[in-house]
Amino acid sequence: MALGYLALVLHAHLPFVRHPEHEEFLEEDWYYEALTETYLPLLGMMERLARDGVEFRLTLSLTPTLLEMFADPLLQDRYLQHLDRLIDLAEKETRRTRGDAAFEPLAWMYLDRFRACREQYIDRYGRDLAAAFRRFWEEGKIDLLTSAATHAFLPLLSVQPDAVRAQIRLGIETHRRHLGEAPRGIWLPECGYYPGLDRILREEGLEYFVLDMHGITHADPRSPYGVYAPIYTPGGVAAFGRDQESSKQVWSAEEGYPGDLDYREFYRDIGFDLPFDYIQPYIHRDGIRIHTGIKYYRITGKSDWKEPYVRAWALNKAAFHAGNFLFNREKQVEWLAGGMDRPPLIVAPYDAELFGHWWYEGPEWLEFLFRKLHFDQETVKPITLGEYLDAYPEAPVCQPPLCSWGHKGYCEVWLEASNDWLYRHLHEAGDRMIRLAREHPEAHGTTRRLLNQAAREILLAQASDWAFIMKTGTAVEYAVKRTKDHLLRFFHLERQVREGWVDEAWLKEVEHYDTCFPHVDYRIYR
Amino acid sequence: MVQLRALARERKVPLKKGLRKAEMIALLLKPPREEAKPARTRKAPAKQPSRARAPRAAAAKAAEALPTPSPFPPMPTELPEAYGRDTLTLLVRDPWWLFAYWEIPDGRLLEGWGQLGVSAEEADLILRLSDVSNILYDGTNAHWSADFPVYHRVGRWHLEANRPGATFLAELGVKARDGRFLPLLRSNTVLAPRVGESPRLAAQWIRRRGREVTEIAPPASVKGPAVQPAARPAVSPEALAEVGGPTSPPYR
Numbered sequence: 001m002a003l004g005y006l007a008l009v010l011h012a013h014l015p016f017v018r019h020p021e022h023e024e025f026l027e028e029d030w031y032y033e034a035l036t037e038t039y040l041p042l043l044g045m046m047e048r049l050a051r052d053g054v055e056f057r058l059t060l061s062l063t064p065t066l067l068e069m070f071a072d073p074l075l076q077d078r079y080l081q082h083l084d085r086l087i088d089l090a091e092k093e094t095r096r097t098r099g100d101a102a103f104e105p106l107a108w109m110y111l112d113r114f115r116a117c118r119e120q121y122i123d124r125y126g127r128d129l130a131a132a133f134r135r136f137w138e139e140g141k142i143d144l145l146t147s148a149a150t151h152a153f154l155p156l157l158s159v160q161p162d163a164v165r166a167q168i169r170l171g172i173e174t175h176r177r178h179l180g181e182a183p184r185g186i187w188l189p190e191c192g193y194y195p196g197l198d199r200i201l202r203e204e205g206l207e208y209f210v211l212d213m214h215g216i217t218h219a220d221p222r223s224p225y226g227v228y229a230p231i232y233t234p235g236g237v238a239a240f241g242r243d244q245e246s247s248k249q250v251w252s253a254e255e256g257y258p259g260d261l262d263y264r265e266f267y268r269d270i271g272f273d274l275p276f277d278y279i280q281p282y283i284h285r286d287g288i289r290i291h292t293g294i295k296y297y298r299i300t301g302k303s304d305w306k307e308p309y310v311r312a313w314a315l316n317k318a319a320f321h322a323g324n325f326l327f328n329r330e331k332q333v334e335w336l337a338g339g340m341d342r343p344p345l346i347v348a349p350y351d352a353e354l355f356g357h358w359w360y361e362g363p364e365w366l367e368f369l370f371r372k373l374h375f376d377q378e379t380v381k382p383i384t385l386g387e388y389l390d391a392y393p394e395a396p397v398c399q400p401p402l403c404s405w406g407h408k409g410y411c412e413v414w415l416e417a418s419n420d421w422l423y424r425h426l427h428e429a430g431d432r433m434i435r436l437a438r439e440h441p442e443a444h445g446t447t448r449r450l451l452n453q454a455a456r457e458i459l460l461a462q463a464s465d466w467a468f469i470m471k472t473g474t475a476v477e478y479a480v481k482r483t484k485d486h487l488l489r490f491f492h493l494e495r496q497v498r499e500g501w502v503d504e505a506w507l508k509e510v511e512h513y514d515t516c517f518p519h520v521d522y523r524i525y526r
Numbered sequence: 527m528v529q530l531r532a533l534a535r536e537r538k539v540p541l542k543k544g545l546r547k548a549e550m551i552a553l554l555l556k557p558p559r560e561e562a563k564p565a566r567t568r569k570a571p572a573k574q575p576s577r578a579r580a581p582r583a584a585a586a587k588a589a590e591a592l593p594t595p596s597p598f599p600p601m602p603t604e605l606p607e608a609y610g611r612d613t614l615t616l617l618v619r620d621p622w623w624l625f626a627y628w629e630i631p632d633g634r635l636l637e638g639w640g641q642l643g644v645s646a647e648e649a650d651l652i653l654r655l656s657d658v659s660n661i662l663y664d665g666t667n668a669h670w671s672a673d674f675p676v677y678h679r680v681g682r683w684h685l686e687a688n689r690p691g692a693t694f695l696a697e698l699g700v701k702a703r704d705g706r707f708l709p710l711l712r713s714n715t716v717l718a719p720r721v722g723e724s725p726r727l728a729a730q731w732i733r734r735r736g737r738e739v740t741e742i743a744p745p746a747s748v749k750g751p752a753v754q755p756a757a758r759p760a761v762s763p764e765a766l767a768e769v770g771g772p773t774s775p776p777y778r
Contacts, residue, residue, distance in 0.1 A: 155618065156617055159615055159617070159714055194618075194717075195717060202739075205737060207734065207736075214721075217723060217752075218719070218720060218721055218722060218723065218724070219724065220720060220724040220726065221724050221726035221727055221728040221729065222723055222724040222725075222726060222727050222728060222752055222755070223728055223750070223752060224727060224728065224748045224749075224750035224751075224752055224753040225750040225751065225752065226750065226751045226752040228750070228751065229750070231728070232732050232734065232739075236732060236734060236739040238734065336751065339749060339750065339751055340749050340750050340751070341745070341747070341748060341749040341750065389734070393733050393734050393735055394731060394732070394733045394742060394745075395731065395732070396728030396729075396730065396731050396744070397728060397730040397731065397732055398724075398728050401621075401691075401719030401720050401721075402618055402717070402718075402719040403719060408620065409620070410618070410619065410620035410621065410719065411617070411618060411619050411620060412619055412620055412623075415617060415619050415625055416619075420625060420627075420682055420684070421682065423615070423617065423625075423627060423682075424609075424613070424615075424627045424629075424682065425605050427615060428609050428613075484604075484605060487605055488601055488602060488603070488604075488605065489601065491602075491605075492601040492602070495599075501598070503596065503598035505596070506596075506598065506601070
């Protein structure tokens with residue numbers, strides 16, 4: 001019998017980035033890269049574990065915007081084009097590096113991986129990634145959580161409870177539409193919580209969510225279990241707390257595993273390294289050099305001097321780090337179990353895209369970890385959040401404070417000099433959307449189309465990603481443009497409804513651009 | 527590019543050969559010259575469709591030769607600075623800081639000066655932040671308050687309060703040099719997060735099965751690492767500064 005449990009939670013999210021107006025669009029690469037490097041490798045891992053009879057458990061949030069992108073035919077086609085270009089480049093690389101003991105095996109590694117992705121995506125899943133994940137959900141191996149529809153950071157929307165509710169409600173509906181069933185749990189975007197949000201979650205039928213550590217340890221009153229067992233909020237929804245120790249081992253740039261010198265260096269990519277004429281067909285058509293995904297060096301050290309990547313060494317390290325992680329969890333659980341009246345639960349949440357995209361060996365580390373959990377010991381068992389709650393449904397009631405897992409633990413990432421101008425406009429739009437929905441309880445025809453599109457635009461404007469990007473300073477122009485475009489479109493739609501006219505050609509165009517949530521019903525704002 | 531050219535044809539925007547994509551988009555985004563002035567009356571557009579639809583269909587052929595503007599007002603290309611209504615909204619940034627944005631129409635300011643019996647030069651526009659925890663605020667009984675001079679009738683500001691766990695409310699008003707304050711707008715109330723471990727141990731327990739939530743008696747004895755309050759803070763402000771992943775999704 002296990003002394004305690006480990007709940008690995010991966011949060012998979014990307015904002016809705018889809019630009020039919022351009023044949024190629026730089027920011028769409030975020031999605032294609034995440035498919036090749038994270039989502040498909042994770043599915044591959046699950047398949048191998050299932051095939052080998054390894055009892056693994058994973059909690060995974062697939063955000064509504066990500067599910068919408070999975071299902072979008074244009075993005076499906078474009079991903080295949082992207083993949084074919086990568087395969088073409090990797091083939092060329094095997095020829096260019098022929099005879100080079102260090103680089104040729106790496107070129108083949110990439111070629112094999114890209115071909116495997118293609119086979120997986122087309123032949124095994126028929127482009128339907130939601131179905132691929134659903135299978136493991138139905139088998140009880142993974143627990144799929146939803147999120148707010150466009151990943152809005154809810155504490156800064158809290159002045160408009162109806163706007164918060166619309167985000168939650170549409171999240172659940174989108175989950176149900178793509179995955180067949182409503183979710184039990186939700187990943188609050190950026191773990192953003194405020195007192196009162198739990199009432200809305202409860203009313204919408206959700207059972208649990210995850211908070212950062214201080215969400216639980218600063219809750220009032222105090223839970224006797226710290227973060228090692230969930231609490232209930234006054235609204236009757238369970239809150240799980242992130243374990244800082246296990247987080248740090250993986251997250252931390254300095255002390256964490258991903259910084260190991262044998263792992264692959266993210267920033268040395270042939271898109272920047274190789275001569276322009278050679279690489280030109282594989283970078284942006286305007287000649288902007290970009291990451292191709294083919295990277296030949298290991299981290300090596302702090303200086304710019306980089307040594308070639310050695311796959312075998314990197315895999316050895318991933319296995320070693322998985323063993324180290326497990327050893328630490330065993331010690332942690334042994335120590336905690338003696339002082340608790342229920343088995344301790346270690347909740348270890350991470351951004352899914354850390355695994356594979358940033359930390360190239362992350363999916364392998366995870367696979368080693370699940371195998372070791374299964375074969376090597378009996379102290380710690382993997383579990384999903386839902387399973388733990390079913391086994392231990394009784395818990396103390398505590399109110400967590402407003403909090404997030406963002407830098408410094410609250411709202412500053414999304415509310416500081418670079419992005420604080422947003423909220424006046426977002427809230428004004430929110431007010432008008434709510435008013436429109438009340439004034440039009442049963443709209444039909446074109447008015448209904450205007451209202452539904454208005455809902456899409458405001459939802460897309462609310463994505464936390466834009467404020468986050470403005471703060472981090474990369475792709476800022478794009479984030480500002482996206483926010484403004486959606487808000488301007490919203491206000492123009494709102495004006496047409498209010499004044500009773502419609503620019504049909506323009507409406508069609510906007511419907512063609514912003515297709516997210518094709519089934520949205522503006523009455524989620526009522 | 528093909529789509530852009532099609533769009534240009536549809537909108538009757540002439541495109542020269544050899545334009546780059548960005549230039550084309552800029553041209554397309556530009557409101558048609560005839561429509562550039564936003565100074566239409568509010569009611570005008572409502573009448574547009576009836577006038578518009580017929581000519582659109584009938585004069586389609588003629589239009590091929592001569593570019594005609596869309597009969598509809600174009601979408602503005604910039605967000606408005608202000609929305610022309612009373613607004614004062616307070617948001618929580620962290621346990622120590624709040625954020626406010628506001629908009630007050632000129633007329634309200636004039637009224638304020640008038641009521642105080644002062645001229646604009648003799649009064650300041652003030653944002654007053656008050657701690658109204660557990661009281662019915664009557665304008666005078668706040669536990670604490672701080673005045674932040676603001677200089678614009680439309681603006682936003684970060685406000686240091688340094689009172690974790692308190693409930694706040696803000697007022698925007700005019701303050702005469704003799705100290706008299708006349709609030710003109712009042713904000714929503716917000717609760718700043720409390721920090722540190724709570725001295726109270728949870729006494730209420732519930733059981734949840736699916737959607738069914740039942741209150742239950744607390745267990746006779748509870749064993750857990752936080753049954754006793756910690757000698758040291760569970761999470762220090764320094765540790766909180768470390769919170770958060772370094773990467774987040776793949777934005778570069």
